[in-house]
Amino acid sequence: xxxxxxxxxxxxxxxxxxxxxxxxxxxxxxxxxxxxxxxxxxxxxxxxxxxxxxxxxxxxxxxxxxxxxxxxxxxxxxxxxxxxxxxxxxxxxxxxxxxxxxxxxxxxxxxxxxxxxxxxxxxxxxxxxxxxxxxxxxxxxxxxxxxxxxxxxxxxxxxxxxxxxxxxxxxxxxxxxxxxxxxxxxxxxxxxxxxxxxxxxxxxxxxxxxxxxxxxxxxxxxxxxxxxxxxxxxxxxxxxxxxxxxxxxxxxxxxxxxxxxxxxxxxxxxxxxxxxxxxxxxxxxxxxxxxxxxxxxxxxxxxxxxxxxxxxxxxxxxxxxxxxxxxxxxxxxxxxxxxxxxxxxxxxxxxxxxxxxxxxxxxxxxxxxxxxxxxxxxxxxxxxxxxxxxxxxxxxxxxxxxxxxxxxxxxxxxxxxxxxxxxxxxxxxxxxxxxxxxxxxxxxxxxxxxxxxxxxxxxxxxxxxxxxxxxxxxxxxxxxxxxxxxxxxxxxxxxxxxxxxxxxxxxxxxxxxxxxxxxxxxxxxxxxxxxxxxxxxxxxxxxxxxxxxxxxxxxxxxxxxxxxxxxxxxxxxxxxxxxxxxxxxxxxxxxxxxxxxxxxxxxxxxxxxxxxxx
Numbered sequence: 001x002x003x004x005x006x007x008x009x010x011x012x013x014x015x016x017x018x019x020x021x022x023x024x025x026x027x028x029x030x031x032x033x034x035x036x037x038x039x040x041x042x043x044x045x046x047x048x049x050x051x052x053x054x055x056x057x058x059x060x061x062x063x064x065x066x067x068x069x070x071x072x073x074x075x076x077x078x079x080x081x082x083x084x085x086x087x088x089x090x091x092x093x094x095x096x097x098x099x100x101x102x103x104x105x106x107x108x109x110x111x112x113x114x115x116x117x118x119x120x121x122x123x124x125x126x127x128x129x130x131x132x133x134x135x136x137x138x139x140x141x142x143x144x145x146x147x148x149x150x151x152x153x154x155x156x157x158x159x160x161x162x163x164x165x166x167x168x169x170x171x172x173x174x175x176x177x178x179x180x181x182x183x184x185x186x187x188x189x190x191x192x193x194x195x196x197x198x199x200x201x202x203x204x205x206x207x208x209x210x211x212x213x214x215x216x217x218x219x220x221x222x223x224x225x226x227x228x229x230x231x232x233x234x235x236x237x238x239x240x241x242x243x244x245x246x247x248x249x250x251x252x253x254x255x256x257x258x259x260x261x262x263x264x265x266x267x268x269x270x271x272x273x274x275x276x277x278x279x280x281x282x283x284x285x286x287x288x289x290x291x292x293x294x295x296x297x298x299x300x301x302x303x304x305x306x307x308x309x310x311x312x313x314x315x316x317x318x319x320x321x322x323x324x325x326x327x328x329x330x331x332x333x334x335x336x337x338x339x340x341x342x343x344x345x346x347x348x349x350x351x352x353x354x355x356x357x358x359x360x361x362x363x364x365x366x367x368x369x370x371x372x373x374x375x376x377x378x379x380x381x382x383x384x385x386x387x388x389x390x391x392x393x394x395x396x397x398x399x400x401x402x403x404x405x406x407x408x409x410x411x412x413x414x415x416x417x418x419x420x421x422x423x424x425x426x427x428x429x430x431x432x433x434x435x436x437x438x439x440x441x442x443x444x445x446x447x448x449x450x451x452x453x454x455x456x457x458x459x460x461x462x463x464x465x466x467x468x469x470x471x472x473x474x475x476x477x478x479x480x481x482x483x484x485x486x487x488x489x490x491x492x493x494x495x496x497x498x499x500x501x502x503x504x505x506x507x508x509x510x511x512x513x514x515x516x517x518x519x520x521x522x523x524x525x526x527x528x529x530x531x532x533x534x535x536x537x538x539x540x541x542x543x544x545x546x547x548x549x550x551x552x553x554x555x556x557x558x559x560x561x562x563x564x565x566x567x568x569x570x571x572x573x574x575x576x577x578x579x580x581x582x583x584x585x586x587x588x589x590x591x592x593x594x595x596x597x598x599x600x601x602x603x604x605x606x607x608x609x610x611x612x613x614x
Contacts, residue, residue: 060077142154155179158181189559192523222283382409391415414433481506
């Protein structure tokens with residue numbers, strides 16, 4: 001990973017009756033910023049700060065209240081107020097951007113416990129590079145194991161939040177709060193980051209931007225306030241946000257005591273879930289296995305024994321992908337047949353159900369094949385065919401999907417049912433099928449609350465987990481990977497399949513799912529497609545929706561979407577990936593990408609792993 005030093009500093013940020021009281025100050029920089037990249041580039045230089053600037057920031061400091069966390073948007077007047085920051089920090093905690101000083105470091109200032117800690121920006125945006133900023137190498141994790149009222153937290157400076165390696169460190173330290181102070185027009189993208197991260201990091205996130213750009217927000221790892229179905233937050237609990245240029249002050253209370261209680265109960269009781277936890281305050285998001293005991297394993301990072309690179313001759317030249325978002329067999333019927341779809345027709349109540357489903361699927365594939373043949377002279381080449389998790393029987397895959405791949409030369413990524421006849425053989429697998437037949441069977445590494453449910457209430461069948469991540473690499477050295485549903489809730493698995501032992505992320509990541517929280521996973525796709533600067537293909541069942549193709553593109557409509565299948569929409573959606581354009585952009589300076597971004601559909605600027613990965 002990136003050469004970052006972790007400094008564990010003493011946390012003096014204290015809870016107040018179990019909460020972190022947070023005051024957000026989104027104020028103006030009093031500089032002309034909008035639509036002027038040069039102004040953005042120069043705005044954080046402190047060399048031309050005036051006495052009037054210092055007085056303005058000093059007045060803003062007086063609004064910080066005792067025993068609160070105050071987060072200030074950037075203003076040049078910070079340069080003349082170090083002593084005031086230090087004095088204020090005796091009774092409160094303050095965070096702000098410190099600007100670019102004479103030593104060419106872009107600083108974040110964390111003032112707490114009578115000290116002002118400088119954290120030099122580690123991941124540099126192109127504006128930083130244009131100004132000759134020197135990168136830092138230290139991330140501070142604030143913690144105090146000897147004080148139960150102290151909060152475990154960290155602060156990031158703008159472009160650092162795009163850096164996948166830095167996010168990995170935050171996961172490893174299980175922070176309870178992340179503060180992101182930013183000076184950035186990409187506010188919507190940072191919201192997508194936060195919505196994904198409160199699930200994967202299972203923590204609170206607060207983002208503060210300058211008033212001219214807006215987009216500050218507070219995010220919590222809850223889905224609902226209390227147990228009322230109409231009290232639903234936006235996906236991943238966005239409890240406060242600002243849009244557009246506006247000066248505002250906001251006060252939010254972050255219930256860290258409830259987060260700690262949930263972490264403890266998930267760690268000890270696992271898949272019992274929030275109903276058995278008797279939470280009267282919130283309905284939480286289910287966390288990753290880092291925080292949750294599963295039926296067969298204590299809480300902790302899912303072990304990966306191997307990451308294998310396999311040769312597979314796939315087309316990486318803007319391949320055509322068919323995403324199958326169709327209705328599946330009803331979820332409760334999986335339990336009836338113990339996840340063996342071939343056995344369902346043998347049950348009296350379900351006679352012929354799977355046979356009818358497979359006849360329908362066979363017909364749909366025949367229509368797809370005809371459609372491809374009719375598109376142009378000689379037909380159009382289909383490169384990938386993607387099915388949801390646990391979607392078809394292994395027999396159907398062998399008898400129908402394998403011959404389809406033989407005829408079309410497509411690569412199919414297919415979620416199949418459980419094998420064999422005994423529970424000891426249970427596994428959740430994705431088959432990667434080529435024109436030569438079954439190439440690889442990837443077994444799901446994680447186990448969600450929906451895997452291997454027994455017929456009796458609370459019963460859990462055994463499940464053999466996978467221990468290997470696979471990358472499929474063609475003759476040009478281009479690679480794709482596959483994850484199954486709950487695997488995608490684990491940022492470490494996404495990070496490892498992309499970057500462990502590699503200088504560059506995968507070109508494409510396929511995620512097959514059978515998940516009621518399709519919208520949450522789609523948010524994770526938006527975040528990851530930029531952080532890893534890759535295409536992500538998400539395939540879910542129609543009743544839950546969220547299937548789509550996401551890429552680091554500036555697209556009209558839904559963010560970064562090449563295809564969006566919606567919810568309860570049955571479709572086999574054809575989409576051509578823009579891998580050549582992505583590959584080209586990975587090698588360009590951000591200044592060039594920024595100029596090209598004036599055109600619709602251009603690539604986004606690159607994330608942190610491309611600015612500094614040693």
